[in-house]
Amino acid sequence: MFVRKIVRTVLAALLLVAVSLPVLGAELSVDEIMAKLDENMFIEKIQYKATMVTINRGREITKEMTVKAIADTHALVEFTNRRDRGTRYLKIDDELWMRFPDTEEIVKISGHMLRQGMMGSDISYEDALESSKLQENYTAKLLGSETVNGRECYLVELTVKPGKEVAYPTRKMWVDKEHFTVWKEEMYAQSGKLVKESKTLAVTEIDGRVLPTEVVMENKLRRGSQTRMTLYDIELGGDFSQEDFSLRALTRP
Amino acid sequence: MGNFKYYLTLAARNLWRQRRRTILTFLAVSLGLASFLVADSLMKGLDKQSIDNLITLETGELRLTAPGYIDIKEEDPLKKLLPKDQKLLALLAEDSEIAGLAPRLSFPVRVGNGWDEYPQEAVGIDPVKDTEVFKVKDYLVEGRWPEAGYEVLISRDTAKILELGIGDYLLMTTRTKSGAFQAVDMEIVGIVNTVNPNTNNQVFLPLAAAQEIVGVPDFLSQVDLRLAAGVDAREKAASLKEKIAGAGFQVETQPWQEMAEEFLQISKTKNAFIGIFLMMILLIATVGIVNSILLATIERTREIGVLKAMGMTEGNIVRLFLVEAALIGLLGSGAGLAIALAGEYYMVNVGLDMTEIIGNLDVGYPITGLIKGAWNPGTMVGGFFFCLLVCVLAGILPARYGAKKEPIEALRRV
Numbered sequence: 206m207f208v209r210k211i212v213r214t215v216l217a218a219l220l221l222v223a224v225s226l227p228v229l230g231a232e233l234s235v236d237e238i239m240a241k242l243d244e245n246m247f248i249e250k251i252q253y254k255a256t257m258v259t260i261n262r263g264r265e266i267t268k269e270m271t272v273k274a275i276a277d278t279h280a281l282v283e284f285t286n287r288r289d290r291g292t293r294y295l296k297i298d299d300e301l302w303m304r305f306p307d308t309e310e311i312v313k314i315s316g317h318m319l320r321q322g323m324m325g326s327d328i329s330y331e332d333a334l335e336s337s338k339l340q341e342n343y344t345a346k347l348l349g350s351e352t353v354n355g356r357e358c359y360l361v362e363l364t365v366k367p368g369k370e371v372a373y374p375t376r377k378m379w380v381d382k383e384h385f386t387v388w389k390e391e392m393y394a395q396s397g398k399l400v401k402e403s404k405t406l407a408v409t410e411i412d413g414r415v416l417p418t419e420v421v422m423e424n425k426l427r428r429g430s431q432t433r434m435t436l437y438d439i440e441l442g443g444d445f446s447q448e449d450f451s452l453r454a455l456t457r458p
Numbered sequence: 459m460g461n462f463k464y465y466l467t468l469a470a471r472n473l474w475r476q477r478r479r480t481i482l483t484f485l486a487v488s489l490g491l492a493s494f495l496v497a498d499s500l501m502k503g504l505d506k507q508s509i510d511n512l513i514t515l516e517t518g519e520l521r522l523t524a525p526g527y528i529d530i531k532e533e534d535p536l537k538k539l540l541p542k543d544q545k546l547l548a549l550l551a552e553d554s555e556i557a558g559l560a561p562r563l564s565f566p567v568r569v570g571n572g573w574d575e576y577p578q579e580a581v582g583i584d585p586v587k588d589t590e591v592f593k594v595k596d597y598l599v600e601g602r603w604p605e606a607g608y609e610v611l612i613s614r615d616t617a618k619i620l621e622l623g624i625g626d627y628l629l630m631t632t633r634t635k636s637g638a639f640q641a642v643d644m645e646i647v648g649i650v651n652t653v654n655p656n657t658n659n660q661v662f663l664p665l666a667a668a669q670e671i672v673g674v675p676d677f678l679s680q681v682d683l684r685l686a687a688g689v690d691a692r693e694k695a696a697s698l699k700e701k702i703a704g705a706g707f708q709v710e711t712q713p714w715q716e717m718a719e720e721f722l723q724i725s726k727t728k729n730a731f732i733g734i735f736l737m738m739i740l741l742i743a744t745v746g747i748v749n750s751i752l753l754a755t756i757e758r759t760r761e762i763g764v765l766k767a768m769g770m771t772e773g774n775i776v777r778l779f780l781v782e783a784a785l786i787g788l789l790g791s792g793a794g795l796a797i798a799l800a801g802e803y804y805m806v807n808v809g810l811d812m813t814e815i816i817g818n819l820d821v822g823y824p825i826t827g828l829i830k831g832a833w834n835p836g837t838m839v840g841g842f843f844f845c846l847l848v849c850v851l852a853g854i855l856p857a858r859y860g861a862k863k864e865p866i867e868a869l870r871r872v
Contacts, residue, residue: 320633320637365638370637371637372638373638374638374639393639394631394638394642395634395638396640396671400631426570426572426629426631427572427573427574428572428573429573
């Protein structure tokens with residue numbers, strides 16, 4: 206009787222374990238991972254301050270800036286470091302304007318400038334101001350799991366969906382299994398050549414999201430060139446709308 | 459006639475008698491005319507050569523592009539491309555007024571060695587057809603022309619800046635038509651050093667590779683044409699556009715004059731300055747001639763007195779001096795023309811190597827290295843008669859002044 210009770214208990218326990226196993230160790234599907242990643246990383250409205258340090262062959266250049274952006278369509282960047290103080294960039298969709306403080310002049314910069322490094326850094330305007338949902342543009346494939354910075358990560362490979370226009374046709378991302386933030390990312394050219402690699406050095410929890418706040422971007426096509434960007438005073442949401450992103454905003458004192 | 463012979467003999471004797479003065483005037487006329495003609499030849503040569511360089515290295519004589527391409531070329535050259543249609547190419551190939559056609563695909567790239575990178579223009583070329591229109595291949599200084607695959611031809615300046623050579627790999631980054639980042643390693647197979655600074659800022663690769671790199675397998679930026687001798691590019695641009703439209707294709711045609719509008723405008727302004735410079739040479743030569751003849755006549759006032767005392771009339775004296783002036787003008791101008799012919803022959807066939815003087819600096823002309831002259835028969839004829847006229851006119855006034863004097867008064871002067 207006692208034995209039977211034990212057997213029954215063990216069996217029940219085993220059954221419970223068997224039933225609960227897939228739940229406890231549940232590996233999410235790649236679509237679920239991407240959905241959670243987008244949920245964490247896609248930001249409708251954000252404003253922050255940032256320090257950008259570019260190191261090229263041992264030469265270090267530091268820039269300070271304040272950024273205000275709506276998704277990936279509207280952005281206003283103002284440089285605040287002494288040398289560039291007052292220089293502003295306005296991005297509306299694929300168009301970019303720049304205002305030089307000395308001449309008070311507004312210059313429209315051709316679209317391909319969006320692809321160039323921002324103020325001589327390894328981070329392009331596209332990289333810095335991109336905030337579209339990855340699932341809209343890419344098909345994801347789960348390659349496995351790896352540990353980055355002591356964090357368990359999903360290794361996901363993203364390939365551009367046909368007909369979608371993106372800067373990097375292929376990307377590899379190491380996504381935190383718990384917080385769904387990106388710890389490491391590799392960006393590839395159409396040819397499959399590794400172009401850039403970014404590593405997250407620090408993250409911060411803001412309004413329930415865990416966002417990278419210190420990122421180092423390495424240009425893999427230029428040896429000895431990397432840019433470290435540190436974000437602070439981050440505010441999600443904010444009291445501004447698309448109307449605040451106008452040419453007038455560029456000249457506002 | 460006999461009278462003229464008399465004046466001619468007398469004039470020739472006078473010139474011989476005043477040998478030193480004759481030589482001085484002769485030198486002023488001949489050297490003045492020769493230097494003017496050679497300078498003019500050089501300027502004309504420079505202009506002709508820079509236009510030739512522009513056409514044979516950069517623009518071709520006529521360019522076919524997709525409608526609207528010219529307006530967006532600087533902004534996004536891959537936005538409006540021409541379909542590489544065999545029917546269109548065949549239509550062009552059949553045209554007897556077209557001597558060569560070169561399909562090309564151009565787009566901006568950054569070329570680098572892994573450390574440094576520079577902006578350049580990549581030009582996808584048909585390795586065989588391109589040489590029918592352009593002469594870039596003639597300026598190969600090392601290696602060979604790109605033929606297939608990911609091979610690239612760069613300029614000597616680029617090779618020097620990036621410290622790369624034949625067999626090394628050039629890292630080329632650009633964006634595909636859809637905006638995706640593209641980075642490829644291209645094997646350097648050839649190095650050119652053309653005389654056109656704009657061409658030296660281009661890298662050349664096989665068309666198929668270029669199309670693959672930017673993701674436009676069946677498209678071209680342009681078809682550049684070389685026209686048969688004597689065909690006017692402007693007229694052909696209009697007629698060809700109509701002909702192609704008739705065959706169902708929409709294209710824009712641009713003669714080289716339009717593509718080189720900016721250059722031609724600069725050239726026009728430069729030519730105005732050059733004109734002033736040439737006029738100054740001519741003016742100096744004229745002053746030399748006038749001065750020489752004036753002095754020769756004035757110094758011979760005493761002689762005029764003797765001639766008058768011997769019974770020569772005013773008219774006789776003026777005529778004698780005119781023949782003298784014309785004779786020296788004829789001799790001087792003839793010699794000047796001969797010197798100019800020899801100088802121009804050298805300039806046209808051998809030329810001046812400017813590399814030592816200006817290096818490969820962009821001096822506003824798409825030209826470097828050897829500068830050649832151009833024949834200027836019109837200026838030669840004009841210059842010859844101008845000098846002759848100057849000599850005669852310079853002789854008239856003092857001769858008349860001297861001839862009007864009373865013999866006694868004229869004789870009193872030393």
